[in-house]
Amino acid sequence: MTTELSALFEQSLAMRAETVESVLRGLFDDRARNGEIARPPRLMAAIRHGVLNGGKRLRPFLVMESAALFGAAPEAAAHVAAALECVHCYSLIHDDLPAMDDDDLRRGQPTVHRAYDEATAILAGDALLTTAFDILSSSDFELADTTRLILVRGLARAAGIGGMVGGQMLDLAAAAAPPDETGVITLQAMKTGALLRYACEAGAVVAGASAADRERLSEFGAAVGLAFQLADDLLDLTSDVATLGKAAGKDAGAGKATLVGLNGPAWARRQLDGLILQAETLLEPFGADAAMLTAAARFIADRKS
Template identity: 55%
Template sequence: MTSPNETFQTELDRVADLTNRHLANLLDRHLGGEGPAQVGEAMRHALLGGGKRIRPYLVIRSAALFGVSEEAAMPTATALECLHTYSLVHDDLPAMDDDEMRRGRPTVHVAYEEATAILVGDALLTLAFETLADPQTNPDPAIRNALVLALAKAAGTNGMVGGQALDLAAEGKSLGLDEVLRLQAMKTGALFRFACEAGAILGGADETQKTALIRYGKDLGQAFQLADDLLDHEGDAEAAGKAVAKDAERGKATLVALLGVDAAKTRLEEIVADAEEALRPFGEDAVLLMEAARFVARRKA
């Protein structure tokens, strides 16, 4: 018998394959020019090196609520994955988290060199916006523009980059619960939120629908991070593909450390319940997004 999580994994894998094909096509088109060979190779290493592609999945399924086809949502999904990947490449740098392995393979600065990794990140960040602004993403410039603006806000100083800065500043300090929640909402949550907001933008959602999807996206970001902290804590290095409890070792505050394992698990279930509540107005159409929330919370890797 297959569990609900296994069924959902199949669905996620299908969309991940689709995403990977589109990402490879995007790079083929983009790197056809006079650009330097090594940066192109390193961009492929970074972007096509695996990953669950949960963010693209959320774009696809949020957009599907409004009848937007997977093909039509895919350019936006790939742009988001470019942006997410840039953040991983820069976060892995020696001056940042100094990680040598990512998804079971050497990080970009290890496989190539540090300068290349900096440029690969810069190039992927830029490519994300180029992709969103491309008429292929959507025929309506107002929609493309709304996507650019929303992604820039999610990725910048008041979103992901700001969260990363807070995270670096927090090493060795003890943060309170509110501070950890704020940091995680910026560092991890902002892109999950954008993924769902992007579906609403592509689908021409009204404000109530957009607000509901943003609430769901925020919940999902929190659930993802909390599940990550629990996995780190329970420590299965092989399954997670990274060093055991690395954040805790570095003295970074996690919700698990602050709340304890049991309270963290309870909180995770509450977040999933809130995510499901947020989706209620969409009824049956949102079944897969509900499954996504449960999958993110209960994943083992």
């Protein structure tokens, strides 16, 4: 990536992050919304701790950039992006729990159950997952009902039994019985891949893009998901806690099989190059309009934290 393109991407990522955070801040203040009986302040504080924590907002970026590629209304795209980020943040809060990965740090801050308590963290996660579907069906932005319903179904599938939740279940089992390469690929496609894939496809859905374009963005999302996981595994192997803002070297320590562990870092770096090429090829038909999306793929593959 040229320095100029890289700077442009970082700028765009920060701008999109600010957009989605402004939606999230509005959603999670202490004031009860229409149809709500009351909002427990401690629950809201825990939710804000888990959501407004300086994340990179990669998934929202992918939604909003994909949506922009097909000329979707920015307001609708930002809300769909916020819904997806709620699901991502809920998954981090629950994954960090003592019964799961038992992590004390997330993005350099205490995890929600450390800053509050376990019960509050469980409920904050539950609330965020529920709110995601509230957002998609809310009257806060304009979008056709049929389109909203496709988004609800897609999010439920990407986040549910056959997607993210199932992937986390496989990941927990992997520590006791390391899966083979096929098993690792399935696990990762579910645990992190499904939501990244959905992010890219959802933008096209919001915009009412053709089935072919939706499929193209979905395949782009799949390549991005694979690259994300390889980069994550490489980072876990080579980075330290100060750079990551969370525990490092956990995979090897927990005896978890990763593709990097199975095939080595040199192989992983070659794979990453291949995935970036694939991602770029998929978006070639859109020319310069897709520059930020392909820059995102490269950023994800190259990221240092």
